[in-house]
Amino acid sequence: MKERIISLDVLRGITIMMMILVNNPGSWGNIFAPLEHAEWNGCTPTDLVFPFFIFILGAAIPLAIVTKVLNQQTFIKILTRSLRIISLGMFLGFYGRIEIFNLEGYPLLISKLIITAIVAYILLGNFEQKIKFYLVLTLFSIFMFLAFSGIEAYSDVRIPGVLQRIGIVYFFTSLVYLKTEIKGQIIIVASLLLGYWAIMTLIPVPDFGPANLDKGTNLAAWLDNLLLENHLYASTKTWDPEGILSTFPAIANGIVGLLLGQLLNSGLDKNDKATKIFVTGLALVILGLIWNEFFPMNKLLWTSSFVLYTAGLATLFLAVFYYLIDIKGYKNWATPILFWGVNPMIVFFLAGILPRALSSIKVNNPVYVIGNSDEISEQIGLQEYLNKFCIVPHFDDPKVASLMWALINVTFWSLVLWYFYKKKMFFKV
Secondary structure (H helix, E strand, O other), X not given: OOOOOHHHHHXXXXXXXXXXXXXXXXXXXXXXXXXXXXXXXXXXXHHHHHHHHHHHHHHHHHHHOOOOOOOHHHHHHHHHHHHHHHHHHHHHHHHOOOOOOOOOHXXXXXXXXXXXXXXXXXXXXXXXXXHHHHHHHHHHHHHHHHHOXXXXXXXXXXXXXXXXXXXXXXXXXXXXXHHOOHHHHHXXXXXXXXXXXXXXXXXXXXXXXXXXXXXXXXXXXXXXXXXXXXXXXXXXXXXXOOOOOOHHHXXXXXXXXXXXXXXXXXXXXXXXXXXXXXXXXXXXXXHHHHHHOOOOOEOOOOOHHHHHHHHHHHHHHHHHHHHHHHHOXXXXXXHXXXXXXXXXXXXXXXXXXXHHHHHXXXXXEEEEOOOOXXXXXXXXXXXXXXXHHHHHHHOOOHHHHHHHHHXXXXXXXXXXXXXXXXXXXXXXX
């Protein structure tokens, strides 16, 4: 039985907690700068969340896979987990498109929640491996069929996404771990990052002209629109921030995490491990900053400099936590964070469903006509109503009010995860 690395759980917990915080503001128009993504080039604290999670995913692989042998059974297990993660993400996109006969209002909401419970049970339930594989393969096939079936409700449903990218990275990073040694893994990381840089900066973009890194006209955007037309992020329409080409450097994030996970899992003295992890993180950050001058950090393009910089920061955080928790034994402060770290996928999924469900519950919003006392009503979602009338009136600064709604979300899910933790309910994908 491999020793559990508590510091890795803590880093995962902080990362998923931050993900819930930045994904659930009271108002997207009122957000403090550190809680916003960079508009294009650059890297804010919020931009660190996704690459940190991918890094941690990679670091956990050598701790979770007991035998480094790639056979049919192991391959099916990896593929099953990957498809489960991808399908969780796809369902979040499909949830709002579900149509059942002519149901509306509460009957439709109840039906959606029943379907959600069935999907969650299929994707998170504890089945025998063979049954698990066929269940998830069937569900994934249904999603893909609906997306390309020509049915109007699903004709422009988004196919890429955060969980989809996580599932793809997990699949390839696991195979890299099983089929290569450390030297080969370093070569793969270098090849992915250098290859992506060359592709994005040297190859002309069909229909647009010379290679460029501009929004919507770069090669990654062109490829997204070519292969996934009408199935991309609604806010960008013709390209996707979790698109096809930019997933390749994201795999490099996972493999960097994999390299650090193997160091954690090695027989070296713990102090030596901490030192090597810290030095590695510092080197990656410096390399990322240098490359930023030639290939700017950009989360939406997932540039190579962004990979090195974010992986380096994740490594530095891991070094600090490893020293404090696993070497010095300062663990008590981290217990509430562990609630998050051991159940990341269930909270990501449920925290994606809850706002959608609340927004579909319509309530009357009184509106007073300017110039007289007449009152009319409009229908707004329950989530917007609760924020507007229960949170916003208590704060003068709309950004503080928006942050308070996000903190209430974090508090709510902390209580849910505390209950799961106490009941030893751990949902593994």
